[in-house]
Amino acid sequence: MGYTIYDKLWNEHLIRSYDDGDSLIYIDRHFLHEVTSPQAFEGLKKKSLKPWRINANIATPDHNVPTTRDNEFSIENIEDNISKLQVVELDKNCNDFGIKQFNINSNNQGIVHVIGPELGLTLPGMSIVCGDSHTSTHGAFGCLAMGIGTSEVEHVLATQSLKVRKLKNMRINFEGSIQEGVSSKDIILYLIRTIGTAGGTGYAVEFAGSYIRNISMEARMTICNMSIEAGAKVGLVSVDDKTIEYVKKHSNLEANLINDAIKKWKNLITDKEAMFDKEIDIDVSKINPQVSWGTSPEMVIDFNEKIPPSSIFSAEKRKSLDLAKNYMGLSDNQELSDLDFDKVFIGSCTNSRIEDLREAAEVLKGQKVSENIQEAIVVPGSGMVKEQAEKEGIHKIFIDAGFQWRAPGCSMCLGMNPDQLSPYERCASTSNRNFEGRQGNLGRTHLMSPKMAALTAINGRIVKEI
Amino acid sequence: MKDFIEGIVAPIDRDNIDTDQIIPTEYLKSIKKFGYEDYLFDGWRYKDQGRLGMKKVERKINQEFILNNSPYDESKVLLTRDNFGCGSSREHAVWALRDFGIEVVIASSFGDIFYNNCFKNGVLPLKLKKTEIEELFSLSKDNPVTISVNIKDKVILFKDKLSIYFDLDDNLAERIIYGLDEIDITLKDSALIKEFEEDRKESNPWIFE
Known part of the structure; x- marks a missing residue:
């Protein structure tokens, strides 16, 4: 019997199972932004709790920030007072609790799902959550990554764990070569058009096939990003040389540590004998923009x-x-x-x-x-x-x-x-x-x-x- | 304890109602957990563009939208079709339903994240078969009807005319009935989490850098 990459990630993070079918999984990385976190921090304060493991958390404001700003810009310059309050609140919460934040003036500020991988904060094999449905993006690195609600943000802050039910396994095999003018966005839109916005509900979807093997990490991220639009809160790609090359380039880990890690990461692939609850084959050569x-x-x-x-x-x-x-x-x-x-x-x-x-x-x-x-x-x-x-x-x-x-x-x-x-x-x-x-x-x-x-x-x- | 809900059914005959429809992004700027009742289905409920802080009385009401009409403005049960709550993870969608007074949402399927969020806020999402949904639509589409939802016995009743049994895991039912605080429950396993964490630090030190 073989395991899917999702099964392996699941087993690796499983703290305990409950009689009722739920499980408690350990969370390695928690990304935060200004929109879905204030109520969670408030809840934490009300209960006099502190984040379980400060270093697991990384925050950045992205949803509310004006994009016309320059280097001199400060939070005070946000014209919409309500938007400003939310960005201020994130700043305050991060300072109060000592959470690492790439603030509005940081060179590393950006959309949370873009900065995670490029700053080496997203590593293969991690469980990653964020109060944002597009957290599925990080699945491109062989991560167990999913969007969560604000109550769960609070739960993760307080307990470093998440109560979830195991999803079913689905694999989409994208085979063939794409036509000129077609990109990964077209491939994922075509998939959503084909299986519908509820097609992946209840599943962790692995994207596989020759097409996936041949594309860049950026293109894989685009595909995993929109797995939620197909209903799947978890989208995944097995780890390969491209994953490892990307991580090596973007990570600040010491060489010996990364070499140890690579040995583990290479196992983050779906076994040949693994069984899926559902499998779909798609010939990408016929897909138009x-x-x-x-x-x-x-x-x-x-x-x-x-x-x-x-x-x-x-x-x-x-x-x-x-x-x-x-x-x-x-x-x-x-x-x-x-x-x-x-x-x-x-x-x-x-x-x-x-x-x-x-x-x-x-x-x-x-x-x-x-x-x-x-x-x-x-x-x-x-x-x-x-x-x-x-x-x-x-x-x-x-x-x-x-x-x-x-x-x-x-x-x-x-x-x-x-x-x-x-x-x-x-x-x-x-x-x-x-x-x-x-x-x-x-x-x-x-x-x-x-x-x-x-x-x-x-x-x-x-x-x-x- | 809440094991029995009785209320008027508001039918919204649409599938794929996403969380952007349940509450538009403008209102996600609030840093509070309550006070979203006037913004539920904002794009459909009003004819003008709202801002966070505006009250219902300041808005141009769309009289054609069901929740603006009596007695549906006091509905506790929302009836809809496939894939309700798909899209964004915003828990504000559930807060808006809750603050308006909706205690049960009936649909043939739900977005995964929305479904989870409901149980954290005492809103019961009920998955029914398409034929049962159809039955409820034909029952409620012309006249307001009041149904009761018995969470313990897992049955929906309408007078002596209709009874629909539903599937709901006991633990999920209990969350609605008792409104338990999940953080408190999980923290009872603190030692287990700590132990797991120490092992992980040993086997995957790069995660803890």
Whole structure:
């Protein structure tokens, strides 16, 4: 009998099982941000408790921070007083408890799921939690990583453990080579379109196959990041040489320690004989660039397809589809390429890493953003990504094309900071959720890859051909 | 102790209702654990854009939305379809339901993180079969109906006309009934956690650097 990587990680972290089927697992790393932590810290204070292991916790403000800030910026400059209070509160809580924080002025501040791996704080084999559903991102490193609610944030702070039930095992085998112009974002959008937003609910999903083996760690992170959009709170990739190379480059661990660690990490793979509760094979060579048309990440079509008529779906589905079309201002059989776009956003924990920026910049080189686009912004995921991009001159390509080059944060992925859509504005976005109002009240989001977003910026519309 | 809930059913005939719909990001700026009742389903409940701190009376009400109409404004049971609470991990979604007065959410499936969050806040998420959901929709779609949910016996009752038995693990039922503090319970295992931690430090020292 063999084990899946999820089984191995589970066994490795299992403190105890309860009679009722729940288990207590040990938490190695806890990431915190300003939105889902204040009530947890308050709860801790009320109970006169202290964090169990201070060094397990790493915090950074990302959701509320304005991306137009410069080096002189301080928390006091946040115009929205309520946003400011939340960032101040994180600062205060981290100081009170002695938690390591990359604050708004730190060069290492950024989206929590971007900074974790690049600062070497995400290591293979770790159990990682954060009060944020996109914590699944870290699964790309062979970690048991999942999003949790605020009560659980408090529980993890207080006990260094989490009470959970073991998930079922699913494996997605992505086989083949992708077509020109297709990226990891298209692959994960295609998967969500195929299995639906509840397709992975109750499962830990391992991404495998020749496609996964061949892609970079950044691309794997994009795929694991959006496993939650397929319903799976845990997304995983088995450890291989690429994982280890990345970690070696980004970690500050001493050489002998890392060599010991590597011996262990190499075992973080699914055994050949392991059994899955569900397995799906997908041929990636047939996948075209994907664009979402509706208000759920499963409402996705090929970039050159028409809006699907509701009549071809079951009566139960039809209602949601009609509501989505109404919200998005669309009608049956309309071409995606007929839609006029107002804004373009390149960023978010899904697509704000250096590889994403390079992908978009390559398209934008020598090109100009369409006059019809009111605002095109590019928001690097972290200080480190920003610095790297500036070193490579990528920022110049964006700026010359007419993009605004911003400071790190969650930005327009969600309407918590000044980067938002106005009602009815249509946005080409590299983020992860096209829910109603996600990017601003009544805003219309179309999810796509950095390359497609860049092409949309130039043309003002979705292109018909690539 | 809460082992019996009786209330009006508010049917919302939609699947994939995500936590951004249950409470939009604007209201996640609050640092409090209570006071979210006026922001539940904000995008559907109002015709204007709200801000944290605004009260219901200051808003343009969408009279077509079910929870704005009597007697549904006092509903304790929300009836919906597939994949309720998918999306973001925000516990604020459960706080908003709780603060509004919703004690039971009935759906054919739930987002994993939302489902867990419910039990920490005394909101009961009930998974029923699609046929049972259909039955409840046809029962409640035209007229307000009051159903009772008996958590101990695990049954939903409507007069003598309908009874639906549901599956719910005993430990989850107990969390709703007794509202136990999980941190206190876990801390009883402090010694075990400490022991585990020491072993892990030994075998995986790089994690503790």
